[in-house]
Amino acid sequence: MYDVERKKTKYELIFDALLDSLREVYSPATVNLWFEPMSIYAIDDETVGFRIPENRREFVETQFGKVITEKISDILGRKVKIIIKNEERFSEAGFDPDIEIVESGGGDGKTVDSAYRERFNPAYTFKNFVVGKSNQLAQSASLAVAKHPAELNNPLFLYGNSGLGKTHLMFAIINEIRANHPEHYKILYVTGEEFTNELIEVLAQKKAGVFREKYRGVDVLLIDDIQFIAGKMGIQEEFFYTFDALYTANKQIIIASDRAPRDIDNLEDRLKSRFEMGLVADIQPPDRELRMAIFKRKALDYDFDLSMDVLSYLADNITTNIRQIEGSLKKLKAHTLITGEKCTLPVAKVVLTEYFTKLRSENSTIDRIFDSVKQRFGVTREELKSSKRSADIVFARHYAIYVIRKTTNLSQKSIAKLFNKKDHTTIINSISFIEARIKSDPAFEREINQLISELQD
Ligand code: ADP
Ligand code: MG
Secondary structure (H helix, E strand, O other): OOOOOOOOOHHHHHHHHHHHHHHOOOOHHHHHHHHOOOEEEEEOOOEEEEEEOHHHHHHHHHHHHHHHHHHHHHHHOOOOEEEEEEOHHHHHHOOOOOOOOOOOOOOOOOOOOHHHHHHOOOOOOOOOOOOOHHHHHHHHHHHHHHHOOOOOOOOEEEEEOOOOOHHHHHHHHHHHHHHHOOOOOOEEEEEHHHHHHHHHHHHHOOOHHHHHHHHHOOOEEEEEOHHHHOOOHHHHHHHHHHHHHHHHOOOEEEEEEOOOHHHOOOOOHHHHHHHOOOEEEEEOOOOHHHHHHHHHHHHHHOOOOOOHHHHHHHHHHOOOOHHHHHHHHHHHHHHHHHHOOOOOHHHHHHHHHHHHHHHHHHHHHHHHHHHHHHHHHOOOHHHHHOOOOOHHHHHHHHHHHHHHHHHOOOOHHHHHHHOOOOOOHHHHHHHHHHHHHHHHOHHHHHHHHHHHHHHHO
């Protein structure tokens, strides 16, 4: 079984750091599908050995080999080669003759697949959720729901930007209910995306009955990232009936989204109003005090002793996303494990300066772009991010998207996120719209290029 208390091994921490840096480049789906099933089984001076299920090996090697090599070399602070081995070989031989094993990597068989690990993640509890002003309402409402399902706050709707703890709270609710009532509640957690895919599949197989039985037979339904069903009419309709069936039967429903119900584009009004029937709780970015507290708490989890000056340095540099708190700690931990150095402020600076500069320059360029769009078009950042479609806002939005694409390294997907859009087709549209305008209007071309070159200084 999965052991909650088990300390992560050195290889696992290094692998975590690798996953984090791959997440900076690839989408969550890619990371989940191709990288999460991997693990590190050996590291020596020149080589890192990975294992991976055979059906993924060739693709990962040819498509991602170069990037993995680059990233892991970065993390280790030296140039290494990588070897990727078929996992099935290990169960027979137990070792790999091509590489010297310096330290065994945990040896727990690694049969738990990532979907399972994610779904019942026992590591996300109320105990290790650090509470501050910005998340206090969401935390207390979640705790109340966990203690008394379907008695208060039904539905509970949690919303906030990515990386602020929504999924953590959902799993904390699951873990708390399971701890208090081991057999009593049927709990189902799905993401909006999974709900959608599953429904499409059962409809194709004409098995909608089975689907309904499954969803309407639970005591607690948790739907994460519900914004995914926006714009999908059939899916919303089915979800509406699921919601009503559960609600009428007095079952607990918990929903998470990246924005408030009223701000989800292309979501049916009847769903919006249902989502607002219980309690809607937002999570805001953490203030400095909360960031410090989270760093302290996470450092403890990583068995990591950090002095006040290092904690301050970290809290000053990570401001918007708690996932980045973990990312920076993992980088530090991997570094100190590998070099044996103590984590002093100068060491922390060497390890993290580049990472922080990257986070910061992306943030500040974007701030400047929003500022200049506001000056030029009188359209605010909030309006750009909203779903408003008046001609002036639409134009300013195209403009901002184009400029961001030209001046940052953000992927189309991340830009889409910045504008609360579900997928990157919006971004492609904006770019071709502005490109067409540039072709037909030399004055416009001069003007926009001027701004772009100013931003690149
Ligand atoms: P979201 O679902 O809102 O995008 P997550 O729940 O996945 O965010 O949180 C991102 C990471 O940050 C997780 O590893 C989570 O454990 C951690 N985290 C977020 N908020 C807190 C908190 N208040 N205390 C401790 N860890 C947190
Ligand atoms: Mg989440």
